[in-house]
Amino acid sequence: MKIRFLLPLVVTLCFATQLLAMPKNSNPLSDSRVRQAIAYAIDMDTIQETLLEGKAIVADSHIPNGPFKKPGLPKYSYDPDKARQLLKEANWNSSQELDMVYYYSDQLTVDLMTAIQAYLSDVGVKMNFRKLEGDVGAQLWTAPKDPQNGPSAVKWDLAYGAHGPLALQEYFSRYKTGDMSISPADAKVDSMIDVLTSTADIAAQKKIFFEMEDYMQTELFTLPLYYQQAFIYESNKLNRNGGIYGNPQYNYDWDVTKWTVEPDANGKMVMNTNTGPMEFFEHPWFNPGLFITNKVLFDRLISCDGGLAPTRPKMAKYYNLSKDAKTLTFELKNGLQWHDGSAITAEEIKWNIELALKVPNIMPIFKTTFSYLEGAEAFMNGSASSVSGIAISGNKITLSFAQVDPNVLLTFTQWAPLPRKYLEDVDPAKFQQHPFWQNPVGSGPYKVQEVKMNDYLIMVPFENFHEGVARIDEIVAYPSKDNDANLVKNASAGSLDYGFTKNVADVKALEEMDHMRVIPADIPYTRMVWFNKYAKN
Amino acid sequence: MFVYFTRRLLYLIPMLLGISFLIYLGLELTPGDILSYLLPPEAIADLKPEELIAMREALGLNDPFIVRYLYWLGGILQGDFGYSLASGVPISKLVLERIPATLELSIAALLFSTLFGVILGSISALKRGSLMDNSLTVFGMIGVSIPEFIFGLIALVVFALQLEWLPVGKRLMPGYDSYWDHMPHLVMPAMVLGLIMTAGVMRYTRSSMLDSLNKEFIRTARSKGVPEWRVNFIHGLRVALIPVVVLIGFRLPMLIGGTVIIEQVFQWPGIGDLFVNAVRGQNYPLVMMISFLSVTAVLFASFLIDLLTALLDPRIKLE
Amino acid sequence: MTRRPTRLDKKFDLLREKTEQGTLKAPSSNRALNKLASNKLAVLGLAFVTIMILASVFAPLVTQYDPQKVDLRMMLKPPSADHILGTDKIGRDVFARIIYGGQISILVGLGSALGAALIGVSIGAYTGYKGGWWDSTFLRISEVVMSFPQIILVLMLVTILGQSLMNLIIIFTLTGWGSLYRLTRAQMLSLREEEYVQALRAFGLNTFTICFKHILPNALGPIMVNITLSTAMFILQEAGLSFLGLGVPLNIPTWGNILNVAQDLRILQNYWWVWLPSAVTISLFVLAINFVGDGLRDTTDPTMQG
């Protein structure tokens, strides 16, 4: 519908491509030449080698390297002369100071900002940076009332940050007119996003991705700096016994049940790790795999490979996505149990999906998938008591979608159902605050044995796990966030057997330890500089 | 005496009321948003403004100020310290869980610093002007001049990582059954915090002892022909201790403050750690309650110190 | 049975000899200054503090390097003839950063101490002299402020005001005035009973003049001591806050921020020149200030003799 309405606009705009290299408003950053000049001014290769110690990949698009990335995208390799020339063409006013913001509190970010500042000043662009405090989200992403002309509702000119979505489409879907604080309405982008988010066919997806990447990178809507890698570290005591490595921030077929650890003096296999709960167990619907607890306490319907491509059914006996990608059918395995021994039913899965629709902070792709279900809208606004698009018969669940979601299978590789009987009374707005999250009951290969909230968490194998009982006797998780500040201390002291980090400095230190090994993993996690292209007042 | 202390205790009430109001007022002015703590910044980027507003409303962040203050105060009076915004866990539970750790650390550090400070300070005063006195004074000064976290980190690298004498940090570990099992974990944080505080106690004991040794009653004691140790300790130190105890009372806030940084260095799961996390996460109720409770603790402890001073100094009973 | 000579005896013999020969110099007229000068540690401390302040103020003359000049190809180089204290993680000259960092650290320390003194002393002097309602009000307020563990109050205010250089100075000032207030007030309470004050009052001088012009100068000794000691304390606190990531924004070089990289154990263990010089600088500076403060205390405190 929308596409048909927008088509004439796209055509008109195609004529205007010549005009694109002009400032669109009073903000010089709306001029693509200025943005390109900034890109040329920064020597990302040197930064990658030195500051990032080679532990990153220089980016030439939002999208990480892989089949969905168009070969030969413009790279903007370091060329200060070109930068100066472009700035001259764009009549850059050298007295203007750009205001750059960021929200990380680590030393590396400050160092990177300092380096970028130095590079920019080299070509005659003044830039000052500051860390955002307080309500970061609002300061970054408040969209202007008038998405066409602005003025900008945020103060900054440049923002450094990262985007690491689960589905590649999300990299671009956020540029849709009215959603973002930085880009004036662009019909071409809108129309491409519409195609992107409604195509399930791989070939068609590739085509539109290529098109989109090319447009975004040529115009340099946003400057991708580098692709962050994740670094899995393991002690030499740990053996995955053939289990594969993959994106450690999400769930994949890592076969944790087969892992072994050198037994301790008592003959017990104990694996020490971090990301244990600090005040509560973070629920798995927002960060499905960032914490060890969410990985091993909960099970998913479908499994996927290390690159998160769906591969096989897991809790499901089988699954089937119809040709038009609008109907997904599962059948649950027989005899599935929660950790407390009660049965997992198909009815419970339905209740879970309905709850997920009402919980405000869940992972965006889950939200998208569920809200595309038939009758989801009616259920959300209260006019229906249940979602009509979910049909249950015995162990079989049939999901009918009103709209095609290219990531529907991905959702079910990450989304974990929860036991209904503990959460029946939950207020969706305070989902995370429910007492359940002090000692959750799940369906994964490990279950909670002892929670000592500020000291440690002990998890032991779930004796009725449907893929066999796990071999490691105890997983001990010490409390930390996903970027564990005490990682190096604890690893040197030998009290960490598994974990992952994105902190380059930590990786270097881990690599220097004889008893640890580090395995880099490519993840969709792009660090970039956003340009605020709206006019400011 | 009973009247004096009852009065002293009653006096705490308006004080605490004032403090509670100030704390609440102060924290209301924080620009932070609990959502920034609940969600990583990347995630907020993906949420729509109306979703953000709905989430704020649900968390009760939109009531008028005085209403929120009265609710809060009323809650405290009924023993309801509110709930952590992050987890929904009662704050009383969170704090109670952490109290043993902080109490352990601060009492150990307090005992250590008092014992060593008083002993070294007295030696310094008795050997005034000697090499011993001068080196103790200089060491004490160096001690208070090194930032505590550097001191802690170096101790950690040397004793935990290089020599492997002591655990690198944390408190309780799986398999610890007896209360004493985790004592090796306590050694380093308590020593580091204790040593930092020792310098102050030592310095103060020295000057108080010098003061006391210059008093007339010291000459009186000597004129009776009693041995020197008795003159110095039973008469000199005993009187010198009174201001030292008062000073330790004054330094209690410093002790609690010191735990904030030391707990971070040694992953000690105490109140300080909880507080830093709460500040970073702008978890208002938690920050408010911890501040309030720490001041209450300080006031109550100084009250106890007053009691102790009265026991040490018979002159106070008349007042 | 003769007494064995002690260390003191030698000193006594010398003094006695000089007295008998009449060669003992009469002490100079300014006893306090004389005493400070005879305190070697205080003189040494004063010299170090002065050198550091001068070096910071005239930083461009001391070092040719720009403290913010990034050279990614020169990162983590050990001390050499070019970079006498080596380079940091992004190739900046560590020596230059310490010298320039001194500007901010000393500004924070001294600025906050002076700010606290301004508030504490003026309130303490006036209300201490006047007494009455204002006096008891401020006494209560100071009690409230001082019963907070300082770092907790500071952290609370950091979250309220946000993290910036100016805010930090304001926060330190707001949290630090209590002790100076108490001190000044106590001095005023005893001095206002002195006879010369009664006399001034009888002359009909106004309160303000008596208070600030006639009494306050007599209380300056202990106040100066307190200001020096507060300066040392604030410099240490700045470092502590940097450690928590809640101090001066990381992009501004301060001693605390330079030292903060020691949190990275790899730097702490392998690249001593990145953090140790700033640790030593902070410690020496604080130590020096403490020595000066102690020296000042000894000279202004008549009960300390010997």
Next chain:
Amino acid sequence: MSADQKVLSVKDLKTYIYVNNRCNKALDGVSFDVYRGKTLCVVGESGCGKSITASSITQLLPKLSRIESGEIVYHSERGNIRIDQLERNGPEMRALRGAEISMIFQDPMTALNPVYRIGSQISEGLQYHSKNTLAQLKQTSIDLLRQMGIPLAEQRVDDYPHQFSGGMRQRAMIAMAMSCKPKILIADEPTTALDVTIQAQIFELIDELKQRHNTAVILITHDMGVVAELADHVAVMYMGNIVEQGTVDDVLRHPAHPYTEALLKSIPILGKGKQQQITPIQGSTPDPYQRPKGCQFEPRCPYATERCQTFPDSQSISATHDALCWHSEKVLSHA
């Protein structure tokens, strides 16, 4: 006065004080004797060295001072003891203090330890100089307090010093000093800090004790009235020297030193009525660091001559009476 009655003789005692890197010759050759059951009053202006004399005898001198030369001999039952040669706080010295020679200080407010009960402070010396059980010690304290005329001694023995009035504290101090029945009691201006009405009571008490126990008393005072009342012998001190000494009769009635003469003229004598002429001593005490070359009193002395530029020898007026003045004859005849 036979020699066996002598309990203490001080000969040519020099004690110097070294404060602020200077040398103050506080006692510059002091000699006197003390006799059993007699009171020696040492008089003089403040700063003349009275208290230093007292603390030299017990070696309770300030830290930065020392006995340079001279002798202090204590004639004990076991023989003579050279006090000046004992280690300051050594065991021999401690054995004398409290037991044989005890002291009462100027200010009873500060001389008692504020944190201990009166009783325990009184018996503390006794505890070290004799073998007694705790109960005995307490009983002795009570008895002593009662002897000192403190009512309800059984109760007051458990009081703290701050609960006592000034006079009572000084009584307690005396009880403390007398607890071991010493041979010599040194009272260093024991009443200066007390009310006038209490002063007389304290002196009476000291006199009574002296008579009862045959104790020798060295009373340091600047009150000539007290001297007239209590003293057997008088020593007048000026700038670190004893300028005149003798029996009370010798010194008060026949002063042979211009300073004594001036001192006596400068104070009113009770009962002489309004007509008496009071003449203040002219000039002021010199700076101890800028002493006159010869006679210390020379700059203020009406009798001063050229000769006074040299330090005078001691002039013997009679067997019991000496003065340190070239013109003592003149002074004597003047009076």
